[in-house]
Amino acid sequence: MSTILxxxxxxxxxxxxxxxxxxxxxxxxxEILFVIGPNGAGKTTVFNLVSGFLHPEEGQILFRxxxxxxxxxxxxxxxxxxxxxxxxxxxxxxxxxQNVMLGCFMHTGHxxxxxxxxxxxxxxxxxxxxxxxxxxxxxxxxxxxxxIARALATKPKLILLDEVVSGLTTSEALALADLLLRxxxxxxxxxxxxxxxxxxxxxxxxxxxxxDYGAKIAEGKPADVVKDPAVIEAYLxxxxxxxxx
Amino acid sequence: xxALRGWRIFALLGVTAxxxxxxxxxxxxxxxxxxxxxxxxxxxxLAWNLVGGYxxxxxxxxxxxxxxxxYGMAMxxxxxxxxxxxxxxxxxxxTGFAAIIGSIVFRLRGPYFTLSTIAFAEVLxxxxxxxxxxxxxxxxxxxxxxxxxAFWKMFYLSAVALAFVSFLVNAWTSRSRFGYYxxxxxEDEDTAAAVGIDTANYKLRALMASAFLTALGGGLYxxxxxxxxxxxxxxxxxSVQIAIITMLGGAGxxxxxxxxxxxxxxxxxxxxxxxxxxHLLTYGILxxxxxxxxxxxxxxxxxxxxxxxxxxxxxxxxxxxxPAQGGx
Numbered sequence: 060m061s062t063i064l065x066x067x068x069x070x071x072x073x074x075x076x077x078x079x080x081x082x083x084x085x086x087x088x089x090e091i092l093f094v095i096g097p098n099g100a101g102k103t104t105v106f107n108l109v110s111g112f113l114h115p116e117e118g119q120i121l122f123r124x125x126x127x128x129x130x131x132x133x134x135x136x137x138x139x140x141x142x143x144x145x146x147x148x149x150x151x152x153x154x155x156x157q158n159v160m161l162g163c164f165m166h167t168g169h170x171x172x173x174x175x176x177x178x179x180x181x182x183x184x185x186x187x188x189x190x191x192x193x194x195x196x197x198x199x200x201x202x203x204x205x206x207i208a209r210a211l212a213t214k215p216k217l218i219l220l221d222e223v224v225s226g227l228t229t230s231e232a233l234a235l236a237d238l239l240l241r242x243x244x245x246x247x248x249x250x251x252x253x254x255x256x257x258x259x260x261x262x263x264x265x266x267x268x269x270x271d272y273g274a275k276i277a278e279g280k281p282a283d284v285v286k287d288p289a290v291i292e293a294y295l296x297x298x299x300x301x302x303x304x
Numbered sequence: 305x306x307a308l309r310g311w312r313i314f315a316l317l318g319v320t321a322x323x324x325x326x327x328x329x330x331x332x333x334x335x336x337x338x339x340x341x342x343x344x345x346x347x348x349x350l351a352w353n354l355v356g357g358y359x360x361x362x363x364x365x366x367x368x369x370x371x372x373x374x375y376g377m378a379m380x381x382x383x384x385x386x387x388x389x390x391x392x393x394x395x396x397x398x399t400g401f402a403a404i405i406g407s408i409v410f411r412l413r414g415p416y417f418t419l420s421t422i423a424f425a426e427v428l429x430x431x432x433x434x435x436x437x438x439x440x441x442x443x444x445x446x447x448x449x450x451x452x453x454a455f456w457k458m459f460y461l462s463a464v465a466l467a468f469v470s471f472l473v474n475a476w477t478s479r480s481r482f483g484y485y486x487x488x489x490x491e492d493e494d495t496a497a498a499v500g501i502d503t504a505n506y507k508l509r510a511l512m513a514s515a516f517l518t519a520l521g522g523g524l525y526x527x528x529x530x531x532x533x534x535x536x537x538x539x540x541x542x543s544v545q546i547a548i549i550t551m552l553g554g555a556g557x558x559x560x561x562x563x564x565x566x567x568x569x570x571x572x573x574x575x576x577x578x579x580x581x582x583h584l585l586t587y588g589i590l591x592x593x594x595x596x597x598x599x600x601x602x603x604x605x606x607x608x609x610x611x612x613x614x615x616x617x618x619x620x621x622x623x624x625x626x627p628a629q630g631g632x
Contacts, residue, residue, distance in 0.1 A: 110498065136500035144498075150491035161488050164481045165500045173481075213499055 062124070063088040063217055063248050064109065069118030071104055078104040080274040081118070086250065086266075088216070089243060093251045093260045093281070096270035097294055102252040103145055105270070106221045109250070110142045111135035123216065137165065141215030141247075143206035145222040149194035156181065156190040158205055162212025180208045183245075184238060200231045207238075211245060218242065220251045224259050232256050236263050255294075257285070269293065316471070324464050327457045336456040340528065342569045343463040344521055349549040349561025350470035351517035356547060357555035358474075358483055359510045360490025361410075364543050365421030368428045369515040371538035372398040373522025375438055378446040378532060387447055391523040398519030399512050406508040413493060422540065429538040443533035446526045459528045466524065467562075470517050474558055486510055487556070518546075541584075548587055552594050554601030563602055 064086040071079040079101045086092050094102050107113040109120060111132040120128045127135055136142075141162075150158050159177035160170075167173055181187045184204045189197065194205060203223055210218050220239070224232040236259045242249055253260055260267060260281055267284045269277040271293035277284050284290055323343070330336050348370070355361050376394025381387055409420040432438045450458035477483035485506050488496040493503050526532045545568075553564025572586055579585075598605045 112494070112497075131502075132494075132497035133500050133502045136498055142498050144494065148492045148495045148498075150488055150495060152491060153487060157484070161484055161496075161501075162499045164484060168481045170479060170481075209495070209499060 061088050062086065063090075063122070064250070065119075065121040066105075066109075067119040067121070069105075069108060069115045069120060071101075071108055071113060071115045078273050079108065079115070079270075080272075082270070082273070082275050083118075084268050084275065084278060086217075086248065088248050091239070091243075091249045091251070091263055091265045092268065093253055093264040093266075094268045094270060095253050095257075095260060095284075098254055099272075100270040100293075101273040102254070102270060103221055104273075106142060106219045106250070106252055109135075110140055110219055136213060136215075139214075139216035140219065141210030141213050141217070142219040143203075143210050143221055143223055145225070145252075147199070147202040147206055149197070149202055149205055151195035152193060154191050154193055155186065155197070155201075155205060155208075158194050159208045159212050162209045165213045177208075177212060180211050183211075183241075184208050199226050200228075200235075203227065203235065204238075211242070211247070214245075215247055217248045217250065220249060222252055222254065224256045225254060227256075229256075229258065232259050233262070235259075239263055261285075316475075320464065320468050324461060327460045333456045336460055337528075338569075338573055340456060340460045340463050342565055343460065343467050344525060345545065345549055345569055346562045346565035347463060347467035347470045348518055348521045348546045349553065349565050350467065350474050351514045351521065352546045352550050353474055353555060353557075353561050354477060354486070354510045354514045355507070356550055357557070357560070358477055358486040358490065359507055360486075360556070361507055361511070362418045362547070363421040363511075363514075364418055364540075364547055365423075365425035366514070366518050366546050367538055367540060367542040368421075368425040369398040369402060369518040370522035370525070370542055370546075371425075371428060371432070371534075372401055373519030374446070374526030374532050374537040375432060375444070376519070377523040377526055378444045379438065381447045382444075387449060390447075391449070391520065391527075394523055395516050395519040398522075399516045402512045402515035403508065406511040407504075410504045410507045410511075422543070425538070425540060425543060429534050429540075432538060433534045439533075441534065443531055443536075445531050446529075448530065449524070449527040456528075459524065462524055463521075466517070466520055471558070471562075473513065473517070474561075478558055482506070482509070490556070544587065548590060548594075551601055552590055552598075554603030554605070554607075557601065557603040557607065560601050560603040567602075 062085050066083050068081045068083055069079060070077065070081055082105065094105055096102055104113065108115050111127065111130045111134065114129050119126060122138060122140060127138065150161065156174065156177050159180055160173040163173035163176040178187065181190050184207060186201060186204055189201055194202070197205065207220065207223065224235055227235065239249060240263050264281045267279065267281045268275060269284055269290050276289045276293060277287045326339065327336055352363065352366055355363050373394050376397050377390045380390035380393055385393060405424050409417050433441050438444065477486065485501050488501060489503050489506060496503050522537060526537055549564035549568050550561045552568060553562065554560025568590065575586060594601065600608060
C-alpha cells in the first residue's frame with residue numbers, strides 16, 4: 060500500500076508553549092489511524108497542521124508525496140483532505156442537505172447534481188429524514204454526523220475526524236464507529252482523534268499514535284498500545300503504571 | 305435561498321411591467337421623483353445584498369462606490385468622454401476600487417472589515433472635498449442623461465431597469481454555487497475553507513459585482529439631481545441607508561431589499577414634510593427594532609414563520625443505533 064500521509068519532525072509553538080514537538084508518523088492509504096492522548100496532548104493542533112489551518116515552525120507534511128506544509132486550508136481541501144471540527148461548525152441557517160451540498164460543489168457547479176450527491180451521502184449516514192431541517196436545531200449526535208457528511212461530500216482521499224465521538228452516548232458512539240468502518244467503501248483513509256472513548260478506538264483503529272504534551276510517546280496496534288507503560292502513565296499517572304505490571 | 309421557479313419568473317416580469325407602467329399615470333414630477341428614489345434604493349439594496357446579505361460582510365461604506373459612480377460620470381464627461389460611456393467607465397473604476405480595497409481588507413474578519421469600509425468612504429469624501437479638480441466642497445454640475453421633456457420618466461425607467469438587473473443577479477446568486485459559497489462564508493469561514501472555498505476570493509468577487517451595480521446607481525442619481533457635492537453623494541448617511549434598507553427587508557433574501565426600500569423611503573417621505581430630519585430618527589428606531597425583533601428582517605422573519613422547518617419535531621426518529629444495511 061502507498062503512503063498517503065507523512066509527518067516529518069513537525070513542531071508547532073504557541074508563544075512559549077510547544078503544542079506539537081517533533082512528531083513523525085506515516086499512514087498508508089486505506090488505513091484507519093487514531094491519534095489519541097489526554098486533553099491538551101496536541102491532537103487538534105496536529106489536525107489543524109495537516110489541514111492547513113495552522114502551519115508548523117519546523118518539519119514537513121507530505122500528502123500523497125506532495126509537500127503541503129504551507130498550503131492554505133482551501134488548497135489542502137482541494138487536494139483531498141477533508142476534515143471535521145471538534146467544536147462542530149455547521150452552517151446554522153442552511154438546511155442539512157444544503158450543508159452537505161457545499162462539499163459536493165467542489166466537484167460540480169450544478170445544483171441538481173449537488174443535491175443528488177448530498178442525498179446519497181445523507182442516506183449513507185442515515186440522516187435523510189433530517190435533510191430539510193436547519194442545522195441549528197439539531198442534536199449533537201446529528202451535528203457530528205453532519206460534519207462527516209460535509210467532509211465526505213468533497214470526495215476526500217483522507218478525512219480528519221477531530222473528536223468525532225466526544226459528547227456522544229456510548230451507544231451513539233458505537234453506532235457511529237460502525238459507519239466510520241464503512242468509510243473505506245468510499246475510498247477514504249481516516250485519521251481519527253479521540254481523547255478517551257477507547258471502545259471506539261479498539262473497535263475500528265488499524266493503528267494508533269499516542270501523543271502526550273505534544274510529543275509522540277507510542278505507536279502501534281491498539282491492543283499493544285493500551286498495554287504500553289508510557290501510555291498508561293500519560294492517561295492515569297505513574298501510580299497506575301506500576302499496578303499494571 | 306429562495307428557489308426561482310418558472311412561475312416566479314413570470315410573476316417577476318409582471319411586477320416589473322406594472323412598475324414600469326406607473327409613470328404613465330402619475331400626476332406630477334414630484335411623485336415620480338419619489339418613485340425614482342424608491343426604486344433606485346431598491347436597486348442599491350439589492351447590490352449591497354450580495355456582500356452584506358449573501359456573503360454576510362457588513363459594509364457601511366457603499367457610498368464610496370455610489371460617489372465614484374456620480375463623480376466619475378461628471379468628471380469623465382467633462383473630459384469629453386461620451387455620456388453613457390462615462391457612466392459605464394465610472395462603474396468600472398468603482399469596481400477597480402472595490403478590487404483594491406477588498407483584496408486588502410478581506411484578509412480581515414468581523415468588525416475590522418466594517419470599520420475599514422467606513423474609513424475608506426470617509427477618506428474618499430474628504431479627498432473629494434479638498435480636491436479642486438473635483439469641485440471641492442462647492443461641487444460639480446452633472447450632465448443630464450435624458451432630455452428635459454421626459455426627464456423624470458426616463459430616470460424612473462432607468463432605475464427600474466437597474467433594479468431589475470440587480471434582482472436578476474441576486475436571483476442567480478441565490479440559485480448558484482457562487483451564492484452557496486457566499487452563504488457558507490457568512491455562516492462560518494472555517495467550514496467554508498474546509499470544503500475548499502477560497503473565502504477571500506469569493507468575498508472579493510461579491511464586492512466587485514456589488515460595487516459595479518452601486519456605481520451605476522450613483523451615476524443615475526448624480527445625473528438626475530444635476531448637481532453633486534461631497535455631502536450629497538459621498539455622505540455616510542447613504543451607506544447606512546442602503547444597509548438599513550436591506551437589513552430591514554431581510555438581508556440574504558431576494559425580496560428583502562425591495563420591501564425595505566419601499567417601506568423606509570415611503571415612511572421617510574411621509575414624515576419629512578411633518579418633521580424635518582425626522583427620517584434620521586426613523587432610521588434609529590428601525591435599527592433598534594430590526595436588531596431586537598427581526599434579526600432576519602421582514603422577509604427573513606416571514607420565511608421563518610411560514611416556510612422553514614427550523615427544528616426537527618420531537619417525533620422525528622433519533623439516529624439509528626446500528627447501521628440499517630449491514631456493515632459489510
